[in-house]
Amino acid sequence: MIIKLERLEVQSRKDMEMIDITSQIESVLTRSGLQNGLVLVMTTHTSSGIVVTEGVECLERDLLAHLERLAPKEPPPGTYHYWHNRFLDFDGRLGFNAGDHLKSILGGVQCLLPVEDGSLTRGGRQRVYFVEYDGPLARTVLIQMLGEGA
Amino acid sequence: MIIKLERLEVQSRKDMEMIDITSQIESVLTRSGLQNGLVLVMTTHTSSGIVVTEGVECLERDLLAHLERLAPKEPPPGTYHYWHNRFLDFDGRLGFNAGDHLKSILGGVQCLLPVEDGSLTRGGRQRVYFVEYDGPLARTVLIQMLGEGA
Amino acid sequence: MIIKLERLEVQSRKDMEMIDITSQIESVLTRSGLQNGLVLVMTTHTSSGIVVTEGVECLERDLLAHLERLAPKEPPPGTYHYWHNRFLDFDGRLGFNAGDHLKSILGGVQCLLPVEDGSLTRGGRQRVYFVEYDGPLARTVLIQMLGEGA
Numbered sequence: 001m002i003i004k005l006e007r008l009e010v011q012s013r014k015d016m017e018m019i020d021i022t023s024q025i026e027s028v029l030t031r032s033g034l035q036n037g038l039v040l041v042m043t044t045h046t047s048s049g050i051v052v053t054e055g056v057e058c059l060e061r062d063l064l065a066h067l068e069r070l071a072p073k074e075p076p077p078g079t080y081h082y083w084h085n086r087f088l089d090f091d092g093r094l095g096f097n098a099g100d101h102l103k104s105i106l107g108g109v110q111c112l113l114p115v116e117d118g119s120l121t122r123g124g125r126q127r128v129y130f131v132e133y134d135g136p137l138a139r140t141v142l143i144q145m146l147g148e149g150a
Numbered sequence: 151m152i153i154k155l156e157r158l159e160v161q162s163r164k165d166m167e168m169i170d171i172t173s174q175i176e177s178v179l180t181r182s183g184l185q186n187g188l189v190l191v192m193t194t195h196t197s198s199g200i201v202v203t204e205g206v207e208c209l210e211r212d213l214l215a216h217l218e219r220l221a222p223k224e225p226p227p228g229t230y231h232y233w234h235n236r237f238l239d240f241d242g243r244l245g246f247n248a249g250d251h252l253k254s255i256l257g258g259v260q261c262l263l264p265v266e267d268g269s270l271t272r273g274g275r276q277r278v279y280f281v282e283y284d285g286p287l288a289r290t291v292l293i294q295m296l297g298e299g300a
Numbered sequence: 301m302i303i304k305l306e307r308l309e310v311q312s313r314k315d316m317e318m319i320d321i322t323s324q325i326e327s328v329l330t331r332s333g334l335q336n337g338l339v340l341v342m343t344t345h346t347s348s349g350i351v352v353t354e355g356v357e358c359l360e361r362d363l364l365a366h367l368e369r370l371a372p373k374e375p376p377p378g379t380y381h382y383w384h385n386r387f388l389d390f391d392g393r394l395g396f397n398a399g400d401h402l403k404s405i406l407g408g409v410q411c412l413l414p415v416e417d418g419s420l421t422r423g424g425r426q427r428v429y430f431v432e433y434d435g436p437l438a439r440t441v442l443i444q445m446l447g448e449g450a
Contacts, residue, residue: 036153036155037153037296038190038294038296051255052259053254053255054196056234056240058234058238058248059248062232062233062248062252063255065230065233066221069230107255107256108255108258111259112192112260112262114292121292122194123194123195123196123290124194125195125196126195126196147151147296148151
């Protein structure tokens with residue numbers, strides 16, 4: 001039985017950004033020697049996410065724009081407010097990213113992919129994205145492989 | 151150790167439709183011989199999803215209607231637009247289903263169920279649905295079993 | 301190979317409530333003897349969820365309030381209605397919690413955490429929450445461990 005846990009470092013360059021990490025996951029998988037089993041991909045940050053969807057630039061823009069519509073960084077004037085947007089004693093600074101935590105929850109923080117004969121099994125159009133909602137930041141993604149080797 | 155990956159073919163008959171695949175997953179599980187472990191259920195298409203919820207027809211209608219409210223096929227007149235709704239060179243056709251990709255991301259594309267003594271372990275009201283957002287189409291769902299046999 | 305399935309009983313005290321169950325998961329994990337592998341955490345109820353996010357009280361309030369904005373218990377007057385909000389023959393009572401099922405789907409019903417050297421592997425700010433959308437109720441959460449012992 002193979003059980004290996006790797007860390008992938010991802011550097012986001014914008015406030016919000018979708019970063020396709022599929023080929024990096026495939027490289028980690030190949031190095032692991034796993035032939036059949038599972039790969040878990042999980043962000044370790046609560047204002048970022050992991051999303052599986054089609055890999056086209058226009059859709060990347062739509063996803064980020066639509067999550068901003070559904071969970072905006074600033075509520076529309078005269079509506080609600082976020083409780084998290086206040087001074088946080090334990091942090092010594094203003095909390096200001098409630099909307100980004102909400103995006104993370106709506107879009108999800110992990111995915112699990114089957115591995116068959118050493119390859120990720122996924123649909124022809126499915127790509128795995130790290131999604132930054134509160135960048136730019138240096139981020140860590142966990143990649144765990146579990147199953148059998150050759 | 152048992153690791154088996156099966157494909158389930160699902161034919162949707164409508165533009166949007168919830169199809170309960172719980173008993174089909176159970177049949178695949180029984181044939182696999184898995185006694186204890188996990189079953190991963192994952193759609194391979196980026197305009198469809200996998201959802202675990204209560205199995206009643208009225209709720210199926212509510213889920214589809216509500217995801218259409220949250221991520222409509224056409225944005226309300228005079229508001230935003232989708233970048234994906236344009237001619238896609240790589241596809242040779244109009245992209246027109248941005249809202250359906252968004253529904254897929256919001257509702258999720260996979261679930262994982264524990265297996266105990268050869269049976270799916272789930273709540274008494276939990277059913278596993280394949281959710282079509284952009285049909286009718288012939289679709290493929292991955293079912294992977296991992297664990298121990300008898 | 302270790303495969304163990306445990307049940308965690310959770311008592312919610314409010315209509316909607318976020319209950320941090322991270323330390324309870326860690327206790328179950330320690331008792332299991334699992335050293336390396338996976339822990340699956342899954343609610344068995346379709347009007348509740350499992351969410352991974354930052355553990356601060358102000359954000360707990362924001363998440364519950366925002367999911368109520370996105371999938372309200374009662375639709376805004378003069379807009380849509382829920383099909384599920386009607387007399388359910390099979391239940392002998394009124395269905396009245398369509399919005400809570402929708403929250404469960406949007407927020408998700410499970411998470412999967414890597415285990416390394418006997419410890420849950422997660423980001424420094426990530427906590428695992430059971431989320432009640434339709435309480436107060438006695439609830440059951442599945443915790444399954446899979447991998448290798450010492």
